[in-house]
Amino acid sequence: xxxxxxxxxxxxxxxxxxxxxxxxxxxxxxxxxxxxxxxxxxxxxxxxxxxxxxxxxxxxxxxxxxxxxxxxxxxxxxxxxxxxxxxxxxxxxxxxxxxxxxxxxxxxxxxxxxxxxxxxxxxxxxxxxxxxxxxxxxxxxxxxxxxxxxxxxxxxxxxxxxxxxxxxxxxxxxxxxxxxxxxxxxxxxxxxxxxxxxxxxxxxxxxxxxxxxxxxxxxxxxxxxxxxxxxxxxxxxxxxxxxxxxxxxxxxxxxxxxxxxxxxxxxxxxxxxxxxxxxxxxxxxxxxxxxxxxxxxxxxxxxxxxxxxxxxxxxxxxxxxxxxxxxxxxxxxxxxxxxxxxxxxxxxxxxxxxxxxxxxxxxxxxxxxxxxxxxxxxxxxxxxxxxxxxxxx
Numbered sequence: 001x002x003x004x005x006x007x008x009x010x011x012x013x014x015x016x017x018x019x020x021x022x023x024x025x026x027x028x029x030x031x032x033x034x035x036x037x038x039x040x041x042x043x044x045x046x047x048x049x050x051x052x053x054x055x056x057x058x059x060x061x062x063x064x065x066x067x068x069x070x071x072x073x074x075x076x077x078x079x080x081x082x083x084x085x086x087x088x089x090x091x092x093x094x095x096x097x098x099x100x101x102x103x104x105x106x107x108x109x110x111x112x113x114x115x116x117x118x119x120x121x122x123x124x125x126x127x128x129x130x131x132x133x134x135x136x137x138x139x140x141x142x143x144x145x146x147x148x149x150x151x152x153x154x155x156x157x158x159x160x161x162x163x164x165x166x167x168x169x170x171x172x173x174x175x176x177x178x179x180x181x182x183x184x185x186x187x188x189x190x191x192x193x194x195x196x197x198x199x200x201x202x203x204x205x206x207x208x209x210x211x212x213x214x215x216x217x218x219x220x221x222x223x224x225x226x227x228x229x230x231x232x233x234x235x236x237x238x239x240x241x242x243x244x245x246x247x248x249x250x251x252x253x254x255x256x257x258x259x260x261x262x263x264x265x266x267x268x269x270x271x272x273x274x275x276x277x278x279x280x281x282x283x284x285x286x287x288x289x290x291x292x293x294x295x296x297x298x299x300x301x302x303x304x305x306x307x308x309x310x311x312x313x314x315x316x317x318x319x320x321x322x323x324x325x326x327x328x329x330x331x332x333x334x335x336x337x338x339x340x341x342x343x344x345x346x347x348x349x350x351x352x353x354x355x356x357x358x359x360x361x362x363x364x365x366x367x368x369x370x371x372x373x374x375x376x377x378x379x380x381x382x383x384x385x386x387x388x389x390x391x392x393x
Contacts, residue, residue: 027142138179161178242275
């Protein structure tokens with residue numbers, strides 16, 4: 001079945017009732033016993049004497065999208081012939097660095113077609129992008145199909161509330177159960193476990209594909225950084241002698257591309273370098289690949305006499321490697337601005353002390369026509385364009 005997951009905006013979908021309903025002939029019986037040594041909890045799947053149904057109509061407060069108490073909610077949906085047939089909402093639990101799935105619904109007619117799994121994968125991708133430590137969600141002890149589905153997707157039981165809905169939840173066999181999913185802990189790669197080298201023409205497609213994966217849907221729908229890599233190689237300002245790729249077991253997992261830049265102060269021009277993109281295949285992100293690439297090429301650049309590097313980059317990442325905002329160097333953008341993402345670093349102590357002016361990078365960074373990017377995308381397996389929270393309007 002072909003379908004597309006799309007963002008459901010708060011302005012349009014706030015207050016929309018999510019018609020979660022189900023019928024079950026089984027339940028998980030929750031027994032809490034007080035003992036001399038504390039408590040014991042038993043949870044066992046059992047049969048109802050006759051099927052039990054739950055619908056939105058039986059509740060005073062049915063599930064709705066963008067409830068006021070979910071301050072950071074973000075919702076996605078699936079449509080079939082303009083009809084909403086599935087939805088998921090998440091909310092960032094900032095104090096504990098977890099992501100909560102507040103709503104997950106697939107119309108009964110479209111269940112068991114992979115839609116629920118795709119929505120869960122979207123939540124897992126949000127966790128990866130936001131570097132959260134877990135996904136959590138709730139369901140009821142009588143919603144056996146949901147419980148079995150969550151377990152199949154890697155969730156485990158992490159808690160319960162025996163009086164969440166009413167005071168007799170245990171008796172009614174409708175106990176709130178909390179489930180959690182935890183990303184695999186990343187292990188830092190050692191230098192000897194990774195090959196860092198110049199790329200060859202045989203690497204070009206793999207590098208572009210990896211770059212596409214690294215930036216897809218990161219700054220806008222889709223990405224153009226992989227096309228930038230393609231164009232940069234043909235540019236007179238490209239510096240292949242500094243650029244490097246990272247390879248593990250024959251797989252290209254990262255790359256850093258350098259090019260010439262300059263700082264202009266009136267009639268004075270100071271030669272500088274910049275890099276971009278610096279990227280890592282998503283499954284290898286968090287393993288220290290980018291830092292290994294950066295530190296090795298910075299040493300190489302210093303040995304070749306380059307004074308410093310100026311970049312536009314992520315302010316949460318680069319300062320820990322020593323980058324500072326460019327106002328520390330009396331350097332601004334071409335239009336005279338400074339901001340957190342505009343950073344630089346001296347390759348030799350004091351080497352940028354007497355440099356000031358406006359920064360200019362290679363023109364290729366400003367000339368990536370959208371129609372050319374879309375045509376270039378046809379060389380690669382098709383990826384879905386999808387909005388994630390907090391990235392762009």
